[in-house]
Every structure is written in C-alpha cells, then in structure tokens.
Amino acid sequence: MPTKKKENAMREVAVAGVGMTKFGVSEMTNVEMFTDAGLEAIRNSNIEPGDIDALFFGNCLGDFEEGQIHMAPFAHSALGLPMSAPATRFEGACATATVAIRHAALLVAAGVYDVVLAGGTERTTIMETPMATRTFAMGCHAQYESPTGLTFPGVFGMAAHMYSHKYDIPLDELKRHMAEVSVKNHFHGSMNPKAHFPKKITVEKVLSGPMIADPLQLLDCCPFSDGSAAVVIASADKVKSMTDKPVFIVGTGQASAGPLFLQQDLTVVKTRMTSIKRAYQEASIGPDDIDVCELHDCFTIAEILAIEALGFYEFGKGYAAATEGETKLGGCGVTINPSGGLKSKGHPIGATGAAQVVEIVEQLRGEAGERQVEGAKIGIVDTLGGDFGTICNIILRR
Amino acid sequence: MPTKKKENAMREVAVAGVGMTKFGVSEMTNVEMFTDAGLEAIRNSNIEPGDIDALFFGNCLGDFEEGQIHMAPFAHSALGLPMSAPATRFEGACATATVAIRHAALLVAAGVYDVVLAGGTERTTIMETPMATRTFAMGCHAQYESPTGLTFPGVFGMAAHMYSHKYDIPLDELKRHMAEVSVKNHFHGSMNPKAHFPKKITVEKVLSGPMIADPLQLLDCCPFSDGSAAVVIASADKVKSMTDKPVFIVGTGQASAGPLFLQQDLTVVKTRMTSIKRAYQEASIGPDDIDVCELHDCFTIAEILAIEALGFYEFGKGYAAATEGETKLGGCGVTINPSGGLKSKGHPIGATGAAQVVEIVEQLRGEAGERQVEGAKIGIVDTLGGDFGTICNIILRR
Structure with missing residues (x-):
C-alpha cells in the first residue's frame, strides 16, 4: 500500500460529467452502448480517455445476452483507456451500477484514484420477455426461491x-x-x-x-430495456479544472x-x-x-x-x-x-x-x-x- | 463522504486469517462451499461473523452453473454477516477473487472498513468438461474471438x-x-x-x-475444479488483537x-x-x-x-x-x-x-x-x- 499513516482522511468527491444512451431497443452490443455513454461522460467532463485512472463497470447478464463474461476489459479497450487504468466488473442484480459508482466514489475519496469512469450497461431485449423474466429471476435464491417458480x-x-x-x-x-x-x-x-x-x-x-x-x-x-449510462467521478481538487458545475457525492x-x-x-x-x-x-x-x-x-x-x-x-x-x-x-x-x-x-x-x-x-x-x-x-x-x-x-x- | 481532509493517508493492511475448501469435485453449492471457506477464515482470525464490516465476493459463472446471479448477498446471509456489512460481487474471469481481495485491501487501507472478508467460489464440475470449456470461453471477446471457435x-x-x-x-x-x-x-x-x-x-x-x-x-x-477460498483482511491496528502472525499486503x-x-x-x-x-x-x-x-x-x-x-x-x-x-x-x-x-x-x-x-x-x-x-x-x-x-x-x- 502506498503509505502508512494512522488516521483516515477522505477527500471530497464530485461527479464531473455524465453520459447515457437513449433507453429502449437497440441493435448495439453492450460494449458499444457503454462506449457511447462513457465517451459522452468523458466529453461532458472536458477530459480525454487517457485522463481516466480506472473503470468501474456494471453488467448483470452479458453471458446470457451475448455470450460474454469479462466484459469490463473489452469496454476499457473500446473506450481507449490506458492499460494502467484497471477495469473492474461489479454485479449486484438491479443495483449493479450504483454499487460500481459507490465503490468508485470511495476509492477516489481515499486517494487511490483521481478520476474514475463508472457506470453500467445491459442489453435485455435480445431475449424475449419470458426468457428475460426467467433469466433475471436468477437474482432470486436458486435453491430456496426459484424452485417455487x-x-x-x-x-x-x-x-x-x-x-x-x-x-x-x-x-x-x-x-x-x-x-x-x-x-x-x-x-x-x-x-x-x-x-x-x-x-x-x-x-x-x-x-x-x-x-x-x-x-x-x-x-x-417496468419494461426490460437496452441502454448504458456512465459518470466521471473526480476528486474535488481535480474537478475544478473539469467543470464549473460539479455535483458532490456527500x-x-x-x-x-x-x-x-x-x-x-x-x-x-x-x-x-x-x-x-x-x-x-x-x-x-x-x-x-x-x-x-x-x-x-x-x-x-x-x-x-x-x-x-x-x-x-x-x-x-x-x-x-x-x-x-x-x-x-x-x-x-x-x-x-x-x-x-x-x-x-x-x-x-x-x-x-x-x-x-x-x-x-x-x-x-x-x-x-x-x-x-x-x-x-x-x-x-x-x-x-x-x-x-x-x-x-x-x-x-x- | 465521511470527512474532507486534503491529504491521502493510507493505513497498513494485513491478512488476519485464511480458509479454503479442498479443491476437487464437490456436491455442495457455491454458497455452501464459500460459507465453509469463509467461516474457516473467520475462525482463523479469532473473530466472529458479526465483526466483519463488508464481504468482497468473487464468482464467475454461477448463473450457468446453478441459475444464480446476485450470489453475494446469499453468501452474506449464510455466513451470518450483519446487514450493515455490504456484500459486493466482483468478476474478472479467472482473476475474479484476486480483484475482490485487492479492492478489499484498498478500502481497508483507506479506512472505509476495518475488517473485510474477501474471496471467491466456483462450481465448475457441475458442467461436463466440453460445456465448461465453452462456457468459460465467454471470457474471450464474444464479437471478435468466439466466432472463430x-x-x-x-x-x-x-x-x-x-x-x-x-x-x-x-x-x-x-x-x-x-x-x-x-x-x-x-x-x-x-x-x-x-x-x-x-x-x-x-x-x-x-x-x-x-x-x-x-x-x-x-x-x-489445468483441470476444472470446485472450491472456495477466503481471507480476512484487517487494518494493522485491528490485526494485533486477531493474530500474532499477521501477513501484510504491501x-x-x-x-x-x-x-x-x-x-x-x-x-x-x-x-x-x-x-x-x-x-x-x-x-x-x-x-x-x-x-x-x-x-x-x-x-x-x-x-x-x-x-x-x-x-x-x-x-x-x-x-x-x-x-x-x-x-x-x-x-x-x-x-x-x-x-x-x-x-x-x-x-x-x-x-x-x-x-x-x-x-x-x-x-x-x-x-x-x-x-x-x-x-x-x-x-x-x-x-x-x-x-x-x-x-x-x-x-x-x-
């Protein structure tokens, strides 16, 4: 670990920029949609992909949708992020992207990263509604709940x-x-x-x-939809040069x-x-x-x-x-x-x-x-x- | 965020205890195996489940194996962790658990948590080897690589x-x-x-x-195996009362x-x-x-x-x-x-x-x-x- 002081000192953290696709039915892949949302968030923050220190990426069921696990590094490379900016996938069922953003905020607050891209993507309509319903029901307990239907x-x-x-x-x-x-x-x-x-x-x-x-x-x-959304999270210090409308995560x-x-x-x-x-x-x-x-x-x-x-x-x-x-x-x-x-x-x-x-x-x-x-x-x-x-x-x- | 000081101050972090199941072919579910490994790590740290501040949980393909996404909260409750100790799933293909442990170490170093249980579980042998090979190959790029076979x-x-x-x-x-x-x-x-x-x-x-x-x-x-492993990560301050053989994550x-x-x-x-x-x-x-x-x-x-x-x-x-x-x-x-x-x-x-x-x-x-x-x-x-x-x-x- 970088240093060894005793006291914890968290920094102020802000959202510098945001991006999202139109939600609905899309012909694009999960990675393609996320790239659109992510680049919009990066532009909205007045920075470049090379300025990102890490990607916190949310996706729930890319394997059933597109035969894709380990989607985070592929989104990372589509966005043109540096190799030293690690891409990490989070999954928490429907709370997936919120959990990713929370952890991004915590690690920027901690000073591990200065600028993080965080968000999520899903392509649900590639499945018919009954199949999507069954598939996402895997968020229920497979042993105690799913057998009841x-x-x-x-x-x-x-x-x-x-x-x-x-x-x-x-x-x-x-x-x-x-x-x-x-x-x-x-x-x-x-x-x-x-x-x-x-x-x-x-x-x-x-x-x-x-x-x-x-x-x-x-x-x-609610409907099943396709779409992606992303935010850039930065330290209060960094955000000053990125936007005059920072929104702080408090x-x-x-x-x-x-x-x-x-x-x-x-x-x-x-x-x-x-x-x-x-x-x-x-x-x-x-x-x-x-x-x-x-x-x-x-x-x-x-x-x-x-x-x-x-x-x-x-x-x-x-x-x-x-x-x-x-x-x-x-x-x-x-x-x-x-x-x-x-x-x-x-x-x-x-x-x-x-x-x-x-x-x-x-x-x-x-x-x-x-x-x-x-x-x-x-x-x-x-x-x-x-x-x-x-x-x-x-x-x-x- | 908790406080607002300027300087980042990371704490020393150590592994307080470890646990793992025998690797091989198991009749147990992913959650059951992880519960065994997790409780062993908790015992090995001389603490109780109620002392854990968060669970950083790794699993790669529980949905294909057992029809289970969102496995982290179910592992959390099987372990008897407090509701206030959030359970978060990480996935990074074969590096899944290492990524979970790294993030646990970072957040303990940051002072967000004092004691975190981190690890992972997988039940691969529930699939025959050809199916497991195809399924885990979803870690390749689904658009550019998988179509080549x-x-x-x-x-x-x-x-x-x-x-x-x-x-x-x-x-x-x-x-x-x-x-x-x-x-x-x-x-x-x-x-x-x-x-x-x-x-x-x-x-x-x-x-x-x-x-x-x-x-x-x-x-x-290497073979496909079933198994789980877990470690308890604690701040250097906390670890003193847990073990006289701390191993530091440096x-x-x-x-x-x-x-x-x-x-x-x-x-x-x-x-x-x-x-x-x-x-x-x-x-x-x-x-x-x-x-x-x-x-x-x-x-x-x-x-x-x-x-x-x-x-x-x-x-x-x-x-x-x-x-x-x-x-x-x-x-x-x-x-x-x-x-x-x-x-x-x-x-x-x-x-x-x-x-x-x-x-x-x-x-x-x-x-x-x-x-x-x-x-x-x-x-x-x-x-x-x-x-x-x-x-x-x-x-x-x-």
Whole structure:
C-alpha cells in the first residue's frame, strides 16, 4: 500500500460529467452502448480517455445476452483507456451500477484514484420477455426461491398483498394508488427524450391492463430495456479544472440481506433502512433535506415501499403520495423519479443505477429542461437489487 | 463522504486469517462451499461473523452453473454477516477473487472498513468438461474471438507457438520444458492435502497424453475444479488483537487490455508488466526480493510467460527454469507455485486468486508443512483473467 499513516482522511468527491444512451431497443452490443455513454461522460467532463485512472463497470447478464463474461476489459479497450487504468466488473442484480459508482466514489475519496469512469450497461431485449423474466429471476435464491417458480413480479405482487393486509387498505384501493404511481412516472418520462416509453398514460389504462402477478398489472411493471449510462467521478481538487458545475457525492450506503424467508416483512425493507441510515449520516442530513429522488420503481408498489423506508413518509402512509400529487414535479413533497423512473424511462438492469445518478446530476446542475425540479440542491439515488438482497444509496449535492 | 481532509493517508493492511475448501469435485453449492471457506477464515482470525464490516465476493459463472446471479448477498446471509456489512460481487474471469481481495485491501487501507472478508467460489464440475470449456470461453471477446471457435486452450496454444518461433526454440524442445512445469507443480501439489490432483507425474506421461490444442497436451492444462477460498483482511491496528502472525499486503496492481488482435505479441503480456510495476513500486521492492510466488499456470506455457513478465527471468530465458529445478522447492530461484498451482491444486475459476493468497499467507507464516519455502519473507500472487484482459497482483510480507 502506498503509505502508512494512522488516521483516515477522505477527500471530497464530485461527479464531473455524465453520459447515457437513449433507453429502449437497440441493435448495439453492450460494449458499444457503454462506449457511447462513457465517451459522452468523458466529453461532458472536458477530459480525454487517457485522463481516466480506472473503470468501474456494471453488467448483470452479458453471458446470457451475448455470450460474454469479462466484459469490463473489452469496454476499457473500446473506450481507449490506458492499460494502467484497471477495469473492474461489479454485479449486484438491479443495483449493479450504483454499487460500481459507490465503490468508485470511495476509492477516489481515499486517494487511490483521481478520476474514475463508472457506470453500467445491459442489453435485455435480445431475449424475449419470458426468457428475460426467467433469466433475471436468477437474482432470486436458486435453491430456496426459484424452485417455487418465483420471479420478480411475484415477489412484488406478494409485497403488495402484504401491504394491503398489514395496513388494512382494500386491495382495489391500493391498486388505484399504485396505478397513480405509474401515471406520474409516465408523465415525468413524457418529458425525457431518453425514456424508453415517453408517453402519458391514465389510471384506467393501468387498471384495464393484463394481469401479470396479482395484483400487479402490465403497467404496474417496468419494461426490460437496452441502454448504458456512465459518470466521471473526480476528486474535488481535480474537478475544478473539469467543470464549473460539479455535483458532490456527500454520502453513500449499501446493505445486504438473504433469502425472503429471512426477511419476513416485505413491506419494511430493512436493507434500505440500513443503507440509507449510513448515507444520511455521512452526508449529515435527513430525509427532510432531500429535494429530488430517483428510486427503484421496478413495480409501482416498490416506489411506495421505497418512499417510506427512505423516510419521506411514515410506514403505511406513503401509498397515496402519487395520488395526492405530492411526489409529482411541482408537488409539495420530494419529487420522485422526475426522469420517468424505471417505469417510463426503462430498466436496462446493469445500467439503471448509473442512469439514476445521471438524472440527479442533471437536476442539481439545473439542466433537466422541462422536468427540472425548481431549485433542487440535494438529491438521492436509491437502487434495489434482487429480492431486497442489495440496496445501494448515493446522496448528491450541488 | 465521511470527512474532507486534503491529504491521502493510507493505513497498513494485513491478512488476519485464511480458509479454503479442498479443491476437487464437490456436491455442495457455491454458497455452501464459500460459507465453509469463509467461516474457516473467520475462525482463523479469532473473530466472529458479526465483526466483519463488508464481504468482497468473487464468482464467475454461477448463473450457468446453478441459475444464480446476485450470489453475494446469499453468501452474506449464510455466513451470518450483519446487514450493515455490504456484500459486493466482483468478476474478472479467472482473476475474479484476486480483484475482490485487492479492492478489499484498498478500502481497508483507506479506512472505509476495518475488517473485510474477501474471496471467491466456483462450481465448475457441475458442467461436463466440453460445456465448461465453452462456457468459460465467454471470457474471450464474444464479437471478435468466439466466432472463430477460440477457447482458452487455443489462446495458450497460440502463445506457445509464438514463443517457440520468436525465440527460435524448436517446438519439441519447448514442449519438454513445458512438461517439466507440469511435473514440478504436481510434485508440489502431491504435498498439498487440499489439491484436486495431488499426485506426482512424469515428463513422459505429459508428452504421451492426448492433444488438446497443439502443442498443449492434456497434462499441460489445468483441470476444472470446485472450491472456495477466503481471507480476512484487517487494518494493522485491528490485526494485533486477531493474530500474532499477521501477513501484510504491501503492494497491489491491476491492469486491463482488450481483444487479442490489439495485444499482438502473446509472449510479452503487457498487462502483467503494467500491473506488476505498480505493485513493486507500492511495495518498494523488485523481483529479486521475492521468495515465493503463486502464479497463473492455467497452462504450462502460461507459467513460463509469467515468470518472465514478473521479472524473475529475462524475456525468452524462462522456459528452462522448471527443467533446471530453479523454480522447484529448494531450487536456486524463486519457488513458483508451491501449492501445486492451478495445474495440480485445481482451478475453481472464481476462487483461484483467493487460494493463491491463502498459500502465500501460509508460506509466510511458516505453516506450509512439507512444502514450506524455507525462510520465506516476501511472496507474490499473480492472477490472469481471460485472454490476458485482466492481470491482478498482490505482494505480501511477513
């Protein structure tokens, strides 16, 4: 190790630049998409590929998608990074890219690297939806859960039933509130040119859709998408020469849990509470300080669970937030998923966390156009991997 | 981030304890094997699972082996780690576990964590050898290399031909020297109770084996194995109360490169030279200071390439080292692969790098029994991922 002093001294860390592809259906490979996103982030940081010290790369299922493991060094060479800038792959199911970015921030803070490119990529639509559903269900426990036929819509369908039962909210009423989450996120996404499904929808359309996993209907569920997103993370010292709009990473958290039978109450995601506690502590803030939030709305009920565990609402009190317009742009609460979220913007698994960071950075820079949260100063990213097995949070501040 | 001082101050880091399963054919799952190795490492460190701050977990192909991605949190819960100790999966093909351990060391050095469990697991024999060969060949470039039918024996077969041609060594002569590498490593492995194939072999047996990928014959190739290995990494401050035989991590390196057509000369592995340069610099030592080395002998020619790029021999001069007995226990050179190496000890892909660290730690503690390198003070680990796409090195000192 470089030196041997006793005291730990972490540096301030900022996002210098961001890049992402349009989410949707792509003919490009994972590496090609990531190269587009990565070069955009590098340009946006006013540097060259040769200035990058390391690549922290997220991908979830490149082997099933393209017969490719060990994708990180190939992305590295497509980007023209130096051989001395190591490329490392992270995987944490849907939280893959957030975990990669968190570790990049930690190692820049530690002074191991000065400038790191971090993000992720996924090419899900190369598989038909049933195959993609089965394949990504490998994020459930293969020994205890998969043999029951459980896939992720099933996990979150159970969570919705538990929520309805625990808080004594009739399922039909809860379904209507869940539909409002979808309507809100599609409204946000309709203003996002990079969204997979940038179209407004109605509650009626959600409630008349095909049933996927009771009570979740089609438009309660996010799509599988192709896409990549990347950010350049730099020390506060370095970032001065790169941009006049640095967005600082002021806190991160990450927590892990085992199979569902150990978690018991799916309405109270303890991994999220553990992760966010650390992130808030590091940032010396609380939920009241947050202006804008990108969170993991893989299913509509998941957004309701998240706004409670993140501390924006009490447990059992968050279900009507979208219905009341509180979490919508211009609402009285924290704006949730101004990008359109996973629901409308799309969900390229290994890229999702990076796209969340991209949105928060653009919001805090005041560059979000039509979907700008007025005066946003502090934002948070929340990403969930697997059936609550991984939660990763990143708090950003301008 | 925790605090905001300017200067980087890294702490000293040590391995406090090690654990590994016997390598070979197992009926256990990846998580079960890793739990055995991890608990052994925790016991060997005289701590409890609750003392662990994070899990850095390596696995390469759990999805093809067991239908399992997102394995890290499940290993985390099987080990009984706290929810606040995040579990993160790394993948770098055959260098997977070395990359995980390197990042664990960096984050303990940085003061982000005090005590981290790091290692890897793989269950390759659940697939028949042809399927395993095809599956792990996904570490080659899926777009440029795999369509040619290239698998790893082919990559290293080409490297052997290039070596023979470049240095004007007749192929038959080179093959005999390569066979001596296999004989040496099997001799070492015959003293390792955890080796997959702990039996002595002869040059004649190697040269009379079936041809795999010209000029590599069966016993030039390491086996596919099942197994897990793990180490506990702690700050120098913490390690004092854990063991009276700490082994310090004094330098690490990692480098990346793209497809073979960009690498051109397979006899000079530039990623290795880049990685080892950084590791030697951090440790303030050079190749002459190394007493013992565990390196990536996935094929016999790979050991010859490695001892040259690591600086133990000049390029083109390392091919006869095993034949001359220099790299054998008690030889006049650096002892190479006293564990038996990948060749005899076995190669459970995602666990291999961790098993290399385990061997070096036991050597530096003087606990290697029959295969002890007398007076060993400084050891090095070298792991290669994919077709030279990732190299990771770790230097340890007692």
